[in-house]
Amino acid sequence: MSKLAVLGYGVVGSGVVELFYKNKESILKKANKDADIKYILDIRDFPDSPYKEKFTKDINDILNDDEVTIVAECMGGATFAYDFVKSCLLKGKSVSTSNKELVAAKGAELLAIAKEKGCNFFFEASVGGAIPIIRPLHKCLAANDITQIVGILNGTTNFILGKMINENMNFDDALKMAQELGYAEKDPTADVEGHDACRKICILSSLVFGKHVYPENVYTKGITKVSLEDVTLAGKFGASVKLIASVKKLSDGRILPSVMPTLVPYDNLISRVDDVFNAVMVFGDGIDRAMFYGRGAGMLPTASAVLGDVIEQLKTEGKTDTAQTWQDSADASFIADHKENECRMYFRVSGSENFNIENIEIIDNSSDIAFVTEKMTVAKAEELADSMEKSGVQVKAMMPVLEV
């Protein structure tokens, strides 16, 4: 019988334990192996839990127990979680994690240790919550040359933008509602500033393009500056404003990852992804495009992904999945600056109508004027903004338009 350990008994960890016992019979049938949870690691006490005899506060109980071969890490953060996961892998224990911060910061190193020790480091739950995306990308779509990934990878910001788009709420009220509903943290920085989405596009980029992409090398802009006016004007251009995390492969082999509020035209299915749902659209030379949609967070959805990995660990015990590895690289020259990105650009300006740009559709929103340019580099668009400012036009907003 295989023995499992769950690190962290917060939202995700308790979901893992709950779902494991709820569906234990069918899970073990699918794994074709007997298994049970032997330890749950948490610094807190849970005297009333039905699993109270499984709790420990000492990671060494798990590390030194050779019976434990599979560990589900659901603590979050990249400090203790990093130490614990690394120690588990060094002991040859396979790890499944939901921790995007950890994978984005330390993925290459942890994958290398897993490979060396002949165990697995899986992280399906770290991107898109319940959505199967990691395994489909590196297995089902393995025959493709993946050229681009475009996604809504953060449910909190999608909820906030949805309230702005559909209910005319302003950002502050929508954020407050998200906090009241438990979709946003008290300190919402990681979500609204795009850091969470950034970590996830780093993981997908690393997986697909084979080199570790660190968050600090990815241009990231959150939604705090998105105004109700922009959301409304985007609608008039036939588009929804979404926080889009994306990466594309350039013709010279470099990649261009970014996280930015973006106008998504209505004919793209991503524009229809509402509420706290996430979606990832993948482009490849075989598939053309495929999209994966589902709940990007939450107790049982995330637990579903962690346990999917655990089942795979049970089935492949002692056999590393080598495909799911990427190289570490101190050299970030394979990452292009987002200013090289080419796209049509949405502008909202005011203060003067004394400017002259060719081929633009103008929407006059009483006080402000909005327009969408032809395709140009972001660098060029920023020059354009500068020159407008110099001639007395105030540039109030500037967002790319998604074109796939």
Place this chain on the structure above:
Amino acid sequence: MSKLAVLGYGVVGSGVVELFYKNKESILKKANKDADIKYILDIRDFPDSPYKEKFTKDINDILNDDEVTIVAECMGGATFAYDFVKSCLLKGKSVSTSNKELVAAKGAELLAIAKEKGCNFFFEASVGGAIPIIRPLHKCLAANDITQIVGILNGTTNFILGKMINENMNFDDALKMAQELGYAEKDPTADVEGHDACRKICILSSLVFGKHVYPENVYTKGITKVSLEDVTLAGKFGASVKLIASVKKLSDGRILPSVMPTLVPYDNLISRVDDVFNAVMVFGDGIDRAMFYGRGAGMLPTASAVLGDVIEQLKTEGKTDTAQTWQDSADASFIADHKENECRMYFRVSGSENFNIENIEIIDNSSDIAFVTEKMTVAKAEELADSMEKSGVQVKAMMPVLEV
């Protein structure tokens, strides 16, 4: 080095060969193994093909060559393909197939042979073309109790309905256009009568619920009776008419599969799936809902799925994936009659306004009247239709409304 054989050099088979050689380097890197295509089986001659030395007309060349361990079956049909696939599996050669007719008719038998012989029978390409759905269902979502699957599983009919919905074309003109574009066969029966979608929901049902579901036990209604009036009236009720293949688990453990034109409300993402695209929405106790979207057919999309399986075969050579098995069953009592299905029902009637049904929203379309009932069983709805007919009301159309 592993040697592969491709059975059939039609659209899918030639796509498999093309995509394999196009991305060979990265495919073999992901497989972590060297491999090449040794044989291509086809009764036709291809004297100008760059692969002409690989062609054979004799399946025995492949069967008797112990070097060949993996076979991609892209012939279609359930006669020769059945014989050949069975013979390959009996020789211990793993098979990947894009052949939904074969899997729907013979899946249980072929999976049992593969298990006995210690090889794999994979069929990712048989449902949803390029869309990863088989592997996500039985791996990534393995921790879930799957309660329902709802999908657009046929691109041809979705294209035709799209033309009716968006361009006001009638069925015959839209079918003709689909044929001209190569989306529909000269004999479009399998698509427009729902048989193709039926085979695919049979495969998904068998995989998820563990017992072989045969097409003849699934209520199947195509789109030939869907009129432009119905498509327009559906829009007035805020819904798109889609050919929906679905299966749900009933509280007594039986399952209810069906294929029917269905009103899909706009707030369901499935209503937004246009053109020849397919989508599969899966409901489970962990994930809530997840959707998989992409090209349901076509040369390279289907080849992508076949090759994803081949890569997995290369990685797992000689190791059966036991989870992907289901039992054969002559007893079909686990399949509920579609008349037990409970849903709201759309009606279009004419000839009299002399009927009285509680709680319905009526849309009067000059000559016809359309309404949507409250939730009732299909049996009850048919009784209602009968009683209307008896009182002089002509029932011109009746379709369920999707409620998930």
